[in-house]
Each structure stands twice: as structure tokens, then as C-alpha cells.
Amino acid sequence: MRVGVVTFPGTLDDQDAARALRLAGAEAVPLWHADHDLKGVDAVFLPGGFSYGDYLRCGAISRFAPLMTELIPAAQAGLPVLGTCNGFQILCEAHLLPGALVRNAGLHYVCRDQRIRVDNASTAWTTDFAEGQEITLPVKHGEGRYVADAETLAELEATGRVVFRYAGSNPNGSLNDIAGITNEAGNVVGLMPHPEHAVEELTGAPGVDGRGFFSSIVRKLVNA
Amino acid sequence: MARVIVDVMLKPEILDPQGQAIARALPRLGFSGVSDVRQGKRFEVELDGPADDAAIAEVRKMAETLLANTVIEDFVVRVEG
């Protein structure tokens, strides 16, 4: 099971993502933004950070990276892709996921441990959760308010493509408390919270609720 | 050398918390008579050559693909002056 971890200039959570994948038994394969090469990986993790300084708009410049010109068609063809935080923003900018992420309603960057409800446990990255299960993951972002037009929102809701919702208080004013969504096929998932910071007892968030993401994808790849 | 301006604003239906925060702060600061504020971005693009139709079309493409996210934003391109 080889899972690619993409590094853009300004990516920050790549080391955490690779560690989380290794702990789950996968091989983490570094992918470099400037290469036209997915190195034959079985899945891809787009980690968080401030790619290109998040200047202009989060993810706006990254989505044009050479690696993305390989990743976009691969994802459309079914390659499992998980984007967290900046990775989610990049997936939206690349139109692999609908909608956009804009400035938090509170206008501040927020770092806190957030309760999240899993509303779809059938995507490539969520099968080890139960639908309706509440988990705790860190959020840490300044631009995480999910917005989309009414039609898109209605469709996401109707088709069960809202994968995660903020439980308790909403940290950023996201529409419908949306924390994460998936594409129609369920192979591309984006969310603002950080599962890779919740995989060890010693470090990061209290608890290890993030492990489910990685065990889900490993199980899927093993069974594939 | 010519300068082309690209103004990018959130679509009217998208909440603009920055603009709202400003609008709310104004009365407290003693400013009255403002019904709404919206905050957007302004880009000044300096061209190597003149701002002819071809160049403007190029900037428009740049605005559409890069400077604005048309899912949530509208933009206007104009030549300075």
C-alpha cells in the first residue's frame, strides 16, 4: 500500500501525514509539486499548510502545479484522494470538489480540538467509522468556512456527500456546519480538521480518533 | 508599459464577514450614514507592452483562472486611466 504525500512550497503537515500513514502500516511516498509523477501510488494525501503562502486565495496557485495536472485526471478516474485543510482548499480550487472555503466568520485563525460527526461512513477514507459517530480532531485554520450555492448544497445533502459536520459549536461559520465533503464517487474526500494530528496518545490532540482515516484506506487498498 | 486593474468581489449572495465587521464597527467609531460595506481585492497588473485587446483578453483569462474563484467571486477588468 503506497500512499503519496504531496509537498507544495509552503506545505506544513506533510511530515505528520507521512507519520500517520506509517503508523497505519502504509508506505508514505513523498510526491513533489513540480514533478509530473505520481510514482504509481495507490492513494494520495494532500496535507495542510500554507501552500504558496496562501497568498491570493488558499490553494489557488497550488492547483496549477505540475503534479496536479497528473492528480486531477487520476482522481477523476477513481484514485483515492484525501485533502485536509489546505489540501481540501486545493481540491475545491481544482474543482475535484464543489464549493469553496472562505475566511472564517469570526475573522480569526482558530486552533482547537473540535467535535465532529461522521455523516458518511462509506467513502474510501471513512469505512472504519460508524455513521453518526462523533470524533474529536484538531481544527486549525483561518479560512475554513465552507460555502457553495444553494443548488450545490442541496445536492450534497440529498446525495449524502456531506461526510463530516461540526458538532457542538461551529468554528468558522461553515454552511450547514459542513466540515468535509466527498465527490460523487466517494474516492475524493476533503475536510478542514486534521486527522493526522490525532493518531498518537503522546502528541497532538487528546485521543486517537484520526486513526480511522488511515485504517480505512489501508483496509480498502488491501482488499482491492 | 500599461497597468490593468482587476477588481474581485465576493458574489452578492456570499456572506462577507470582513465587510460586515467593518460596517458594524462604523457607528461605534462615530461614522453614520453607511448602509453596507463589502470588502474585495484589487490587483494592479503591470504589462510589459501596451494594454491592447489581446493583452486585455489575456488578463481576463488570468482573472478567470487564477485571480478570481468564479465559484464565489465576480471580477471586472479595466485599464487604468
Place this chain on the structure above:
Amino acid sequence: MARVIVDVMLKPEILDPQGQAIARALPRLGFSGVSDVRQGKRFEVELDGPADDAAIAEVRKMAETLLANTVIEDFVVRVEG
């Protein structure tokens, strides 16, 4: 009801990392012929009344105290249209 625009840009001598990041990215994205990009803010201020001299003076004061940080930014106030 009138709309007044306030354009806020970093002073020319102040580093504009956003504009520079965009300018550096453009050639990679296939856009040529751009020598520089600067990114600033655009505010649309909706007035309850007409944009007469008194109102514009008020917006100018607002720009100076709130919308722009005059330590590092310049601003221009103009009536839309």
C-alpha cells in the same frame, strides 16, 4: 443611495509578498508579458444618502482611520460610476 469605492494599496516601498507570489507563479501558468503584480483591497461603501462632498469627506476619514493602515498603505476614494 450612492456607492463610494475605497482602493487601498500597500505603499510602493513596502514589500507586497502576495503580489510577488502571484507574479512569480504567472509564467509557470503560461501567462507572459506581466512585469509586476500588486495586490490590494477594494471596499464598496454604500451610503444612505447621496455622495456629496460632505459624505466623501466622511468616507475619506473612515479610510484613514479604519479601512487603511496608513503606516504601510495608501488609499484612494472615488465615487462609483
Place this chain on the structure above:
Amino acid sequence: MPFAELGMKQDEYDRVVAILGRRPTGSELAIYSVMWSEHCSYKSSKVHLRQFGTKAPKSEALLVGMGENAGVVDIGDGWAATFKIESHNHPSYVEPHQGAATGVGGIVRDIMSMGARPVAVMDSLRFGGLDQGDTRRVLPGVVEGISHYGNCLGLPNIGGEVVFDPCYIGNPLVNALCVGLLRKDQIKLATAPGPGNKVILFGARTGADGIGGASVLASATFEDESQAKRPAVQVGDPFMEKLLIECCLELYQADVVVGIQDLGAAGVSCATTELAAKGTGGMTVDLNLVPLRDPTLRPEEILMSESQERMMAVVTPGDIDAFLAICAKWDVPATVIGEVTDTGRLVMTWDGEVIVDIPPGTAADEGPVYERPFHEPLGQHDLNLDTPDSLERPSDLRTTLLQLIASANLSSREWVTSQYDRYVRGNTVLAQPADAGLLRVSEVMPGAEETTRGIALATDGNGRYAKLDPYAGAQLALSEAYRNVAVTGATPLAVTNCLNFGSPEDPEVMWQFAEAVRGLADACKTLGVPVTGGNVSFYNQTGSAAINPTPVVGVLGVIDDVAKRVRSGFPAAGLRVVLLGA
């Protein structure tokens, strides 16, 4: 350029003339004025700071002591840690966001220049009263600046302080600490040995930032600063700094760096004179080759510019290509601007003409040293006579308690800390609300041994105690940080400090300073922890009113097995509570 406008005194100017045997050129004057500013030369504090060396306890752990960009300590298993705290007080008052942001940027570059990967930051802040003056402007701006810059670099913020006191109105304190990890055998130093080696300037292009002397600004009271002299504010680009971090680490791994120095307050002046002075002694630089953001800059301005996110490296001719290729990979502009020589002279040219020809050591190391007069403040005795006994006893303890816990200095710091990323890099074991930050030493670094170790850090300081008794106040700051590190289970190893005071030209302030340094040096000796570096910030005063003397002390400790750390707080009901100590 008249020397007085550059903040230079007549006798200092006369010394320059004596050193050179002629009148200095404008560019030479620019170099001497910034290098001999209080900020860069420590001319008022040097005679006192020496105690940190002379009284230093023997320490097995100390690998690099004071005088380098940051101290380095051995933390075992082949690993070393480097850490330092530095102030950015004045710029943070002028432009809170950018001032605080570039404060973080500056200290991170110090840590990078030692050969380390920066792994965490902390910030120690002082503001005027919450409802006083323009705290409402300064506080949010400072916090956003630290938050944006630190978060963008991917450095967890693992602790700090926020203290409110009316004495800091108009003079907020922004002290930023950075800690880095490196392999013990990979320490880099700021030195330029080897004639024929090339000098490379890399990172951001040079602009007008800070010209007019932010270093001068940090060395004078605000009243002296006319609006016109106020320098162009330095604006940080954390994205460029993040690229610089990764770029430097790759350069170190490729072993293509002979010497390296970050560009701090005195920019190119500082980097060239210090590198040259510590190396073979000479260097030539063609200033026309410095990449400019503003093409109209004059050589004097290039020399004084404080543009952020720049570094200078010394590289052998054979490694130039490899060096430049790594910079290109990270999109970091890099330019060869000079060469190391053995002439003992730093020679700079502009448009083909020699505009600087000086012995670099005279600017870097042989600046003026002042024995400033000092005496105990007139009211010091009375201040201490006014004990708590004279306070009225509260009639209703409950109300008093509620008032206390609702007060600005005791209330929750979450508004601040929630704006800081404490999780990034995945090694944060303790951060807020713990009294010390604790990190796992686990970095992906080729050749590094596996280790179970962790490092703990705390910063503390109390200006009110220090005002009552600067000697004891400094010691209390140290012992608080020391305790906060110790209670995590770590053994304190080394100390950094940031000494925030009023004007050294005021003998009463100078007394506070002298006492604080003496106290800290004595306490370090008693506790057996050496001072490895730090920073002095003078002129924190408005008119004749100085801030409370505020020594902020940072302590670094090591824990053998980080899994054995001790958390603060009561973990379960039914356990016994024991009070230890006096």
C-alpha cells in the same frame, strides 16, 4: 550623510576617523553607525553581560555559548538543541502586526543559521492595561502577527505569557523565542574562512525596509524620532521564510555551506562584517550585485536595509553549482555577491568604485563600550517600605476572589493561544495550558539516531517584582521558568534571556539593569545552568517614564523518556494533593 542623523555621537565618529586614518565614506559611515548602535553593539550592556560568562557554572551540555547567533546544548543521543529569545518591541508598537511577525521571522533565522531545524516558537508579551491607551490596536495586531507568521512557517507555538500593566502603554514588549534541533556534529557558525570562497546572498530581494535605522530606532526613545525619520516598516513574507528553512536544511545536508549568517537588524552590513571578522579576515563585495526590490536604492541604503527573509552563506567555488541548484529547487533567489580574501579588509565596490575599505573587526567587534553611570533610584527604599500590610483587608473574600480571577492578568489566555497552531510537526507533547512546552525529539533527519528524548521550555518574567528589587526579580524569573521546566519531568540545562529596560542613559534604569544582570548571573551559577544567549532591549520608555524593568528568562530542559512526562492539573479524583517547598 551627517553622522548625527545616523545616531552616531561625535566621539564615535572621531573613532571611525582614527581607525581609518581618514574621513569615512557615506557607506562606511552607514556600516559603523548600524554596527555600533546600541541594538547591534551592546555598548551599554556589554560590561554587565560579561558576568554571564565569568560566573557561568561548568556545564557538560554546553556546545556553543554566548556570542554566536544562538547557544547550542547537548541533549544526548547525538542530538543538540539551540534556542534564543529576542525582542521586537519598538517595531511592534509602530505596526503591531508586521512588527511582531518580523520578530518571529528574525529569531527563527537565528536558529536556522546555527544549522538547526526550527521546531517551535514561544512568545512573551506585555501590554498596557486592557482598557488603556491603544492596547486595542496593539494587542490584536501583535497576536495576529505572531499567529500568521508562526503558523505559516509550520512551527508549533508551545507557550508564552501575556501580562497587562499600565507601565507598558506606548511600550509594549514582544519577545519571541525559537528552538531548533540539530545533530551534534552539524553545528554551523557565522564565519567566512578560506580565501577564494564565494559569498552568496540568498532569500528575498533587498528593499527600503527599515532604512533610516530601525536599529537606530530600537536604540533611542520615540520622542527623538521625528515622523520623517521613521523608517519604512519591515514587512514579513513568511512563505519566503518557510522556503528558506527547507532550502537551508537541504544545503546543510548536501554539505555545501562553509559559514552562514542570517541578515538581522543591520542587514548586509552586519552579515559581511561579522562573517569576515570571524573568518580569514577579508572579503570583497560588489554591491551592484545585490538583487533589489527597489532599483533606486543607494549603496548606503542597501547596507542599512533591514529587508526580511535574507541569509548570507560562504561557499567553496566547487560547491556553487550545487548550492544554486538547491536554491532554485526551493524557488529561493540566490546571488554570488563577493569573495573571501585574506587581506584583513572588507572592500566593497559600487559602479566599479571602492566605497568601503575597512578592517571588518573594527565594525563587528570593536564598537564602543560604555561604563554608564548608575545609582539606586531615589524612591527605591520607600517603594519597598510600602508592604502589603498597608493594604486594606477585603471584607468579602468571595467578591475579591471573583474580581481576581476575572482580572485581565488572571483570565484565560485562550483568545491568544487559540490563534496559534500548537500541533503542527506532530511532536507537541505539552503546550497550553501547561506551564512549559514539551516536544518530542523526533525529526526526520538523515543519519539521526532514534531517541526517546524530549525538550521542555518555559519563559517567565515579572516586571513588578523586578521593579521592587531587580536583583531578586531576575532570580525569581529564572526560578519560575526553571520550576516550570522541572515539573514536566525535564532537567533544566540552559538559559536564554531578553532584558527589557528603559533608557541606559538614565542612571536609575542602568542600576536596575546592572542589578538584574548580577542577579541572573548569580542565580544561574547557583542552579548550575549557563546563559547561552539572549538579547537586550533598551529605550522602552516614553519621556522620562521607563517601563518596569522586565527581564524575561527562558529555560530549556531535557527529559530522557518523553513518554514519562508529567502533566499539570489533577488527573483523577481521589488522589492526594501535596504542597512542596517553602
